[in-house]
Amino acid sequence: MISKIVETTKGKVEGVEESCGYRFLGIPFVKPPVGKLSYKHPVEIDKWEGIYKADKPKPNPIQREGTFSVGYNDQDSLYLNIYVPNIAKEKDNLPVMVWIYGGSYATGGTGLKDKKTSQIEYDSSDFANDTGCIIINFNYRLNVYGYLNLNSIDSSFELNNGIYDQIAALKFIKENIKFFGGDENNITLFGQSAGGSSIIALMSIPEISNLFNKAIVMSPVSEHFFFPKESKKLTKKYLGYLGINKNNLDKLYHLTQEEIKNANKKLADYAYRKGELRCPFSPTIDGSLLKDEPKKLSALNNIPLLIGHVINEGNLFLLKAPDFVLPFMVKLFGLKLKKNKGDTYRHRASIALTHKLYIDPMLEILKEYKGKAYKYVYKYTTPDCKKLGVETFHACDVPVLFGYNTPFEQVDDPETKRITSDMRKLFSKFVHDNFDEYEEYRINHKEIVIQ
Numbered sequence: 001m002i003s004k005i006v007e008t009t010k011g012k013v014e015g016v017e018e019s020c021g022y023r024f025l026g027i028p029f030v031k032p033p034v035g036k037l038s039y040k041h042p043v044e045i046d047k048w049e050g051i052y053k054a055d056k057p058k059p060n061p062i063q064r065e066g067t068f069s070v071g072y073n074d075q076d077s078l079y080l081n082i083y084v085p086n087i088a089k090e091k092d093n094l095p096v097m098v099w100i101y102g103g104s105y106a107t108g109g110t111g112l113k114d115k116k117t118s119q120i121e122y123d124s125s126d127f128a129n130d131t132g133c134i135i136i137n138f139n140y141r142l143n144v145y146g147y148l149n150l151n152s153i154d155s156s157f158e159l160n161n162g163i164y165d166q167i168a169a170l171k172f173i174k175e176n177i178k179f180f181g182g183d184e185n186n187i188t189l190f191g192q193s194a195g196g197s198s199i200i201a202l203m204s205i206p207e208i209s210n211l212f213n214k215a216i217v218m219s220p221v222s223e224h225f226f227f228p229k230e231s232k233k234l235t236k237k238y239l240g241y242l243g244i245n246k247n248n249l250d251k252l253y254h255l256t257q258e259e260i261k262n263a264n265k266k267l268a269d270y271a272y273r274k275g276e277l278r279c280p281f282s283p284t285i286d287g288s289l290l291k292d293e294p295k296k297l298s299a300l301n302n303i304p305l306l307i308g309h310v311i312n313e314g315n316l317f318l319l320k321a322p323d324f325v326l327p328f329m330v331k332l333f334g335l336k337l338k339k340n341k342g343d344t345y346r347h348r349a350s351i352a353l354t355h356k357l358y359i360d361p362m363l364e365i366l367k368e369y370k371g372k373a374y375k376y377v378y379k380y381t382t383p384d385c386k387k388l389g390v391e392t393f394h395a396c397d398v399p400v401l402f403g404y405n406t407p408f409e410q411v412d413d414p415e416t417k418r419i420t421s422d423m424r425k426l427f428s429k430f431v432h433d434n435f436d437e438y439e440e441y442r443i444n445h446k447e448i449v450i451q
Contacts, residue, residue: 002088002181009175011048015082016055020125022084024180026058026111029172030165032076033141038253039150039157042078042168057081057120060109061142062257064264068395069107070121071114073257075145080138080169081110081120085128088181095431096182098173098212099124099137100166102193102219102395104279105147106264110137122402130421131428134182136173140165140198143264144255147281148238149231153246160283160290166198170211188214188431192398194279196220196307200365201283201290204297216427217307219394222295222361224282231284234267241266277357295361299368306430307362308376308448314353315393366441375441376426379451380419384410397423397450423450 004022005014015024030042037043059074088094099122101108113119124135140146146162158164170187178184189199189212196217202208203215226234241263244251271280283290291297366373378397385396385408399406400416401423411420426448429435439446 002084005051006179008179009047010045010172012051013054014051015084018125020129021086021088022082023125024054024082024084025120026056026079027052027054027082028078029080029138030078030168033078033145033161033165034075035253038075038145039161041158041161041164044168054082057110057112058139060111060121061139062145062260063103063107063109063142064261064268066107068103070109070111072112073109077109077111077139078141078165078168079111080136080172081124082180083124083128083135084180085132085134087129087132088134092181093178093183093186094181095131095133095186095188096173096177096184097131097133097135097188097190097427097431098170099135100140100189100191100195100198101137102191102195102398103142105162105194105224105281105283106143106268106279108142108195109139111139119404123404124402126403127401127424130424131431133188133428133431134177134180136177138166138169140169143281144238144252144260147283149226149228149235149284150249150252151286152228152232152235153239154249157249157252159286163198163201163283163289166202167205167208167211170202170208174211185213186431187212188216190216190218190427192218193221193395194224197222197224197294200298201225201294203301203303204291204294205289209301209303212303214304214431215306216430217305218397219309219313219358220307220362221279221282221357222365223293223357224278225290225294226278226282226284228284228286231282234271234280237270238263238267295365296368299365300370302371304371304430304435305369305373306376306427307366307373308378308450309354309358309362310378310392310394310397312350312354312392313358313394314350315391316395317353369442373441374430374435374438374448375446376448376450379449380416382409382411382416383413384408419450426450 004017015022031045058079059072059077060070061077062073063069110122122137128135140162150157151159191199197220199215199217267280399409399411400420403420
């Protein structure tokens with residue numbers, strides 16, 4: 001059975017034993033992506049001597065500031081965390097769940113929330129015990145380091161580094177999870193927003209199909225991928241904001257965090273003004289790793305899939321939208337929606353956005369999906385949001401699932417705790433192959449309702 005010290009293929013790691021089980025924090029899975037490796041695909045880490053102390057969370061990737069950003073950023077951020085439930089002390093071959101965070105490919109992380117606190121982003125100890133699964137999360141590079149198409153300017157810069165980081169983490173997990181008491185043949189990916197779309201991208205790559213066995217995809221931005229000409233245009237814009245051109249690309253190796261944050265904001269503002277709905281740092285369909293639109297290729301997969309969305313995702317993106325643009329947005333997205341009594345254009349625009357960005361692309365995947373596929377819809381509104389007069393919105397389900405409070409959403413009340421428990425039970429049944437009570441979506445288009 002598992003103990004506090006585990007022998008991996010790269011060396012020994014020592015975790016922390018707690019009442020809820022074990023946690024192994026900040027395990028390196030590749031070499032630090034710094035210096036000459038800053039814009040390269042991840043490089044396999046060398047074996048280490050002695051015992052690696054996996055007892056402290058690491059920094060998060062460098063990112064822009066915003067609603068969903070996390071502090072304590074550093075370029076050296078490619079580490080993973082393993083949360084092992086108490087049951088692993090008595091039982092081997094536990095199912096494994098691997099979380100891939102969202103954040104528009106520009107924000108997010110699984111390290112320390114900031115330097116002033118001991119809180120860890122996506123702390124999963126209770127989650128692991130509630131589901132009887134080993135839960136793993138990891139960092140992957142974002143924005144300029146992870147997804148900007150610098151390869152279109154100079155071939156010495158490699159492309160889609162963030163996706164390659166994800167693949168490297170999955171390879172490490174596949175090779176080592178048995179040493180932590182996990183079943184290497186029962187690995188479920190789960191992720192939200194850009195994390196959900198990352199899973200769709202990973203599902204579209206046949207060469208790595210052995211690295212995972214199931215997928216839970218939450219509110220994916222399924223169409224947020226660029227073809228090379230599109231991402232090249234955004235790359236040139238971004239370099240302009242940094243004052244860099246093809247003759248002084250070496251400056252990219254000496255960027256400050258402040259320069260990156262400022263350029264990220266300018267690129268986001270530019271995309272918004274141009275009406276570009278895709279995340280400006282979305283991955284590039286390069287013809288090599290991503291051979292075509294992942295939405296199309298992922299549907300050819302046959303692993304069990306649970307995919308879903310929040311009932312009114314679009315609310316999040318209309319908070320700053322002036323009233324006069326809302327009728328135009330409804331018309332732009334072409335939603336044939338009968339106006340009910342009391343409907344506002346803001347509500348109609350939110351529904352239109354929800355369909356355009358989330359529901360319609362998701363239904364395209366489900367229509368063609370080769371394996372067993374189930375669809376859920378999240379309809380719950382927390383008491384805090386009800387007081388503010390806010391319905392559900394994009395990402396409102398994530399704090400509920402992981403059980404952490406945010407400035408806009410508290411999850412400590414009894415009713416929200418019930419939803420947390422329900423979501424974890426649903427995901428656990430899917431991971432544990434105990435899903436017979438639910439009907440595949442293709443049969444009668446039935447949805448699993450979370451409310």
